[in-house]
Amino acid sequence: MKSTKGLAALFFAVALLAAPASAADYPDHPVEFIVPWSPGGGSDTLMRLIAGNIKPYLGVDMPIINMPGVGGTVGLREASRRAADSYTISQVHEGLLTATETSITDLAWDDFEPIALMTASPPPQYLVVHPSKNYSNLE
Secondary structure, X not given: OHHHHHHHHHHHHHHHHOOOOXXXXXXXXXXXXXXXXXXXXXXXHHHHHXXXXXXXXXXXXXXXXXXXXXXXXXXXXXXXXXXXXXXXXEOOOOHHHHHHHOOOOOOOHHHOOOOOOOOOOOOOOOOOOOOOOOOOOOO
C-alpha cells in the first residue's frame, strides 16, 4: 500500500509539471482518466490503483473511463480530441506503435505529451506463431 501511495504522489507531482500556468487553481473539478482498454486487465488495474489513491494529493476524484476498442485507439482518439487543459489523462503503450504502423489509426506517439513513465515491462514481449509453422524470423 505504501508503494502505491508513493506512486500516486509521484504521478501527481509529474502531472502538476504539465499543468497549465494557473496551477495554483488546478484542479477545480475531477481529472478524468481514459483507459483505452477493457476493465479488468493489467493496464486498467494499474490505473485504478493510482486513481484510488490520488485524491489526497490531487484534491479531487480521478474517475476511470474505460474506452476499449481497436487496439486501444478508440480511447486514445477520444483523449486526443479533448481540450489540452490537464483535465483528461490517458495511457499509451506499445500497442499504439503497431496500430500506427499497420494503418489502423493515424494517431501516433507525437499526438500525446508524456508526463510520467508508469511501467516498463521487465520481461520482453515476443511475437509468436504456432509451432507447426516453419518461421524462424520476420523476413
